[in-house]
Amino acid sequence: MNPKYEVLAIGGSAGSLSMLLTLLPHLVPTLNIALVVVLHRKDSEDNTLVDVLRHRTMFAVKEAEDKETIETNTIYVAPTDYHLLVEKDHSFSLDNSEKVNYSRPSIDVTFESLADVYGPTVVGLLLSGANADGVDGLKAIKKAGGGIVVQDPAASVVPYMPQQALNALPADMLLHEHSLERFIQYLADKSQ
Amino acid sequence: MTADLQLTDEQIETILEDMVEVHGYDFTHYSRASLKRRIIRLVSLDKFLSFAEFRFKVRQDPSYLNRFVEQVTVNVTEMFRDETFYRTLREDVLPVLATWPLIRIWHAGCSTGEEVYSMAILLQEANLLHKSLLYATDINPAVLEQVRSGVFPLHQMKQYSDNYIRSGGRKDFSMYYTAQYDAAKFDERLGKRIILATHNLVSDRSFNEFQLILCRNVMIYFDKELQDRALKLFDDSLEALGFLALGSKETLKFSTVTGNYRQIENKEKIWRKIK
Incomplete structure (x- = not known):
């Protein structure tokens, strides 16, 4: 039997928020999963995002803090202007080193770190966006045996990022508004 | 990557x-x-x-x-990064420091020195630079050479000038440097009060007493044990009623010295030593 998914890692850039907001109400505590969300955005939108997400979910929503331990049924948002990494003891580390793919936080950095720590128990979801951040991260998750889901480029506001991912590796499934139930089932199959 | x-x-x-x-x-x-x-x-x-x-x-x-x-080690830093932080230094911290006859400030883990020069500018504008000493230390001798030169990339100046204005600066930022090709060389008067030394927060001890210690975005790279050791070192190096300033995602909250400090009222990452 495959090990259950412990973490759903979500990366997105331009145009990704609407899909995220559509997805969140479908996530139920019985999935027993933690979410780590890395969205490219302006510094000034830091607290706004946590507030926006909070109204759409039964999960607790908070900005990920340095040295905080990851818990299930919680959505952790990467703060702006820091990379978010994960330690072997499942606690977060913040890092303000150079931008990666012109981005800080970088989706690649978080996905690669999660792959290193969680291996086959992490699933990466890459949403709409205008650059290629996240593609190497998905590759690392794939290599570690984790799950790969990509927003359907045809259903993305900005298809470039999910298309780059699909050019680089196969996805377990494509996500769009009409496949949300199937996505939850996909998570549940491995989460029970 | x-x-x-x-x-x-x-x-x-x-x-x-x-x-x-x-x-x-x-x-x-x-x-x-x-x-x-x-x-x-x-x-x-x-x-x-x-x-x-x-x-x-x-x-x-x-x-x-x-x-x-x-x-x-990570050497990413900016001048006047976090506008509200610098505004708080300018409006709430410097007026208190002004009451000391000699102001000693320690920038621990100063990297290439952008924050040290930002502080020197604040002190200059508060007319305090002449009675201040800025100790700038880092584990890495190469970056200290860069601080010594007072030269920063010219292409950053637009951003730094914006940061400076947003943090409450009222002057023309370009008066603080001269442009030479792609470099901005800062006024030597700012650098004159800066004292440089290598210092390793892991292994070196306290070397002076200060009224203000800044250590921003350094301790996020440490584990909890080393974070606590570094905070004790700062506590040993800070005078009563002095200030400790950390990075925007760092905190004193979980350390053993937390009882000696009170965070300043506006919740910027600045703590005052009350014991």
Whole structure:
């Protein structure tokens, strides 16, 4: 039997928020999963995002803090202007080193770190966006045996990022508004 | 970024042990996730083909030590980064420091010195620079040379000028430097009150008493134990009623010295020593 998914890692850039907001109400505590969300955005939108997400979910929503331990049924948002990494003891580390793919936080950095720590128990979801951040991260998750889901480029506001991912590796499934139930089932199959 | 050569966790530990044993640099209490990423990045940048080759270089080539320290530690910094932080220094902290006859400030982990020069500008504008000493220390001797030069990339000046204005600066920022090709050379009067020294927060002790210690975005790279040790070192180095300033995602809250401090009212990451 495959090990259950412990973490759903979500990366997105331009145009990704609407899909995220559509997805969140479908996530139920019985999935027993933690979410780590890395969205490219302006510094000034830091607290706004946590507030926006909070109204759409039964999960607790908070900005990920340095040295905080990851818990299930919680959505952790990467703060702006820091990379978010994960330690072997499942606690977060913040890092303000150079931008990666012109981005800080970088989706690649978080996905690669999660792959290193969680291996086959992490699933990466890459949403709409205008650059290629996240593609190497998905590759690392794939290599570690984790799950790969990509927003359907045809259903993305900005298809470039999910298309780059699909050019680089196969996805377990494509996500769009009409496949949300199937996505939850996909998570549940491995989460029970 | 995917490096060609991946290192295992055991190989990372081996390199860290070599650094202690051969060179006396102890990174074993640094947060592993970031450190591992930096080491793999270095291996990729310098195109090592095997772990054995990398390890040989680290152990045997003394000139590679500086390169290792420089690349593994993070040296990303800005002038007047976090506008509300600098506004608070300007409006709430400096007026208190002004009451001391001599102001001693320690920038611990100063990197290339952008924050030290930002502070020198604040002090200059408060007419306090002449009675201030700014101690700027870092583990990495190469960055201290850059602080000494007072030269920063010219292309950053637009951003720094915006930061300066947003943090409450009222002057024309360009009066503080002269442009030379692609470099901005800062006014020597600002650099005159800066004292540079290498200092390792892991192994070195307190070396003076200060009224303000700034250590921003340094302790996020430490594990909890080393964070606490560094905070004790700062506590030992801070005068009563002095100030300790940390990075925007760092806190005193969980440390053993927290009872000696009160965070300033507007919740910026500045604490006052009350005991």
